[in-house]
Amino acid sequence: MLSSPDSTGVVAGRRFPRRVFGRGTEPDPRFTLANERTFLAWIRTALACIAGGVALETLGLHLHPGLRLAASLVLIAAGMMLPLMAWWAWTRAEAAMRTQAPLPPPSMALPLGVAVCLVGVLLLLGVLLAAP
């Protein structure tokens, strides 16, 4: 029933994205809002990654320059990918809640964990290999 107004008068077919809202029923509003806050927490994580990446390079820390730049770019790349992945995860969780399906497993924890480990390794090597 894509075109029937729900209890708040919003036409379901006009909600975005349609592949999420075209199916299922309205979940408990608390869960909808919690899903939104989870998305926002990932956005702030992405902002922290970007800020860290910029700070690393602009503060001129005494590290191996190539490794410092690599670590910085890994952080900023994470900050670029995370918002898009967070958006994707939000749509999947919303769709699952609407269809009473189990919530999808966390999809971003592993990529972020790998990125942060990689940054750690690069910075460690950057310290060890810094010009005396």
Next chain:
Amino acid sequence: MILDAGLQPERTVLAWTRTCASLVGGTLVGLKLVPAEVGGWATAPCVAVLGAAVTVGVLARRRADHVRRALLADQGVVADGRLLLGLATLVAAAAGLAVLVVVRVAGVG
């Protein structure tokens, strides 16, 4: 009737506010760094991100008022992804500007 009907939208709008405030803060730093490192043309995208971040924050606050009224009237919440996708795109764009800064500071671009 949900017991904490009024607090749920409040928590959510606070999450929106601190997220947009972080983006605004970061972009203000960017306004200082980006033109100096990348060139004068880069001021325009920075100002655009700044304006869009403020707009998203204002829209989120307006939506929170709507959600609170709907919850208090026991009508449920109508989720919509537009504002979320807009914010995600903004942050990805800000990351693009950050790449330019870092590459210029490092002297490889």
